[in-house]
Amino acid sequence: MSRDLILVAFALMTWGVGEGMFLFFEPLYLQEMGASPLEIGAILGGVGIAMTIAYLPAGYLSDRFGRRPMLVSAWILGTTATWVMALSRTLPIFVLGIGLYGFTSFVVVPLNSYVTAARGKWSVARAITFISAAFNFGAILGPLLGGWIGEQVGLHFSFLAAAFIFLLSTSIIIFIRPQPVEISSFERGRFGFGGLLNERFMRYLVVIFIVMFAMYLPQPLSQNFLQNERGISLFQIGQLISARSAGIVILNLTLGQLNARIGFIIAQAAMAMFTLLIWHGTSFYQYALGYILLGSYQTARSLAVAQGRALTQASNMGIAYGMIETVMSLAIILAPPLAGYLYTQNPVWIYSFSTMLIILSILITFFFSPLKSSDL
Secondary structure: OOHHHHHHHHHHHHHHHHHHOOHHHHHHHHHHOOOOHHHHHHHHHHHHHHHHHHHHHHHHHHHHHOHHHHHHHHHHHHHHHHHHHHHOOOHHHHHHHHHHHHHHHHHHHHHHHHHHHHOOOOOHHHHHHHHHHHHHHHHHHHHHHHHHHHHHHOOHHHHHHHHHHHHHHHHHHOOOOOOOOOOHHHHOOOOOOHHHOOHHHHHHHHHHHHHHHHHHOOOOOHHHHHHHOOOOOHHHHHHHHHHHHHHHHHHHHHHOOOOHHHHHHHHHHHHHHHHHHHHHOOOHHHHHHHHHHHOHHHHHHHHHHHHHHHHOOHHHHHHHHHHHHHHHHHHHHHHHHHHHHHHHHOOOHHHHHHHHHHHHHHHHHHHHOOOOHHHO
């Protein structure tokens, strides 16, 4: 394993601790600040918009000017956004901070490109799922701290503690080394999209959009559902979110060893089990098992990117990853408002509807994905 991959892993692990302290408590904190379920859904959908518009420019810039500058800038901006949330006292300023933080999700494009180039003899799937596992190893501790702090002194202080932790993470990432820039497509005067606009790649984008929409739909209001409908405390919710992070580590390190297409389908099946356990579960332990399986969403995202590498070249890898992340993030725009609507009609409808969609997405992946196991 290279020095740079180790530094990235440590920076992500530290960031995972900080992000885990507040990210999944955001819907609850918005509720405390007076936002309704529909408003929460709309706000989270707006975060999805901020994420989506950032991916393609990030892909272009990382291909054109290098991946390291994009990584460092994302770390700095994410830290700044967290300080905005931590110091805010009104809903509009807090939402501004959420939006800025969502915008920094563009980091996954140069990050995945950087790791792909630094992976050595590892497969793309193994390298990408490894760094995701490192992040979520840190995120196991974060929700426990965030839930405990939230119960003791209020959720506001969870954001403040995370902002300090992000300063440490940023001090690690600045030591990674730059990588050579693949500029062949630019030397020929092409922007980089042309080679990607083919039938296989476009069909793949449609498949992963359907999959990610189905897998994300049950997530935005699950913490609210468990608190409001099942009586789960903040500290218990923190434990559940930690279970999710543990699930990501376990699923990444196991499914990441498999063929990426097979692992992608298994991850979807695990997500269907999450919806069933939250829908029909009657005990904290059933919910904990469900949240372990919820980790399959992040594993599926990593495996979706890994599969996309088979459809692109090194010179436009950033743009390709940017397009994949953009399409996946459309789910984060469209799913939360639908989840908010379903919740206001009947909270359990989120899970019944999601279960049917995930089953459909598995079938679509199996029959219509342009990538087969032999391609990977």
